[in-house]
Amino acid sequence: MGEKTVETSFKAPVVLLGLGAMGTALARAWLAAGHPLTVWNRTAARAEPLAAEGAAVAATVAEAVAAGRLVVVCLLDDDSVEQALDGVELAGKDLVNLVTSTPGRARARAAWAEARGARYLDGGIMAVPPMIGAPAAGAYVFYSGSGELFEEYREVLAVPAGARYVGADAGYAALHDVALLSGMYGMFAGIAHAFALVRGEAVRPGDLAPLLGSWLTAMAGSVERTAEQLESGDYMGGVVSNLAMQVAGKETLLRTAEEQGVSVELLTPYFRLMEHRLALGSGAEDLTGVVDLLRR
Structure with missing residues (x-):
């Protein structure tokens, strides 16, 4: 009888700097998947639970970085x-920076890392900590920068959350991250205004919530139409309610807010842009032209 062989799957070691709520969630996901993990945190006590779960704890950043090639940064x-990696040898390292930043700062950080001999990926996390390591939650991270680095570690990076590469320009992960977050806060503004309108009335927020949620979901289809119009340059394709009609209709929204004693400060900036676009003679268009007014 021949000898029985056991196939083992190599798990790339990971070095993780930063153990806040997000860093800790990332650490646990990599540990659960069997990746050797070295961690560092400025407050050492945060590392103790992870040490009990199998992580190696480095006393200094330099010690942590020396422990492996793939270095993931999740600091404040x-x-x-800059402070944590000041003076630390980065030559030959693969640096993945998951710190929320701007496109410009991400590009500067990429140049900074490359000047020190490191390959660089910038990341934008589209998730909150409880979503990390839970595939059904739909969490993902935008990555941009070194395509070779991303391809080499694609499977490792996809352990905590889905990994989406958006280009060699290191600023693109941050750009996508902030674009999505900006859309989210605009939606939150509308939600806040909607709930403010019914406060003090015999309308339960809990009764309004499913109606509002389903309405916003239905209206989310306009995102695709806006993209198509921007790409084609034809802002009148597929128009259902044109700009002129919507500018006229805004008066009802404003009067209702006045009757209900609700500030219109969340709505008026957008309405002003709509009026400006209408004044340019674009009444038959969709609302897409507002995008062009925002470009400075």
């Missing part, structure tokens, strides 16, 4: 990255 902000 870009200044924290």
Whole structure:
């Protein structure tokens, strides 16, 4: 009888700097998947639970970085990255920066890393900590920068959350991240205004919520139409309610807010842009032209 062989799957080691709520969630996901993990945190006590779960704890950033080639950074902000890695040898390292930043700062950080001999990926996390390591939650991370680095570590990066590469320009992960978050806050503004209108009335927020949620979901289809119009340059394709009609209709929204004693400060900036676009003679268009007014 021949010898029985056991196939083992190599798990790439990961070095993780930063153990806040997000960093800790990332750490646990990699540990659960069997990746050797070395961690560092400025407050050492945060690392103790992870040490009990199998992580190696480094006393210094330099010690942590020396422990492996793939170094993932999840610190507070870009200044924290600069401070933590100041004077640390990065030559030959693969640096993945998951700190929320701007496109410009991400590009500068990429140049900074490359000047020190490291390959660089910038990341934008589209998730909150409880979503990390839970595939059904739909979490993902935008990555941009070194395509070779991303392809080499694609499977490792996809362990905590889906990995989406958006280009060699290191600023593109941050750009996509902020674009989506900006859309989210605009939606939150509308939600806040909607609930403010019914406060003090015999309308339960819990009764309004499913109606509002389903309406917003239905209206989300306009995102695709807006993209198509921007790409084609034809802002009148597929128009259902043109700009002139919507500018006229806004008066009902404003009067209702006045009757209900609700500020219109969340709505008026957008309405002003609509009026400006209408004044340019674009009444038959969709609302897409507002995008062009925002470009400075």
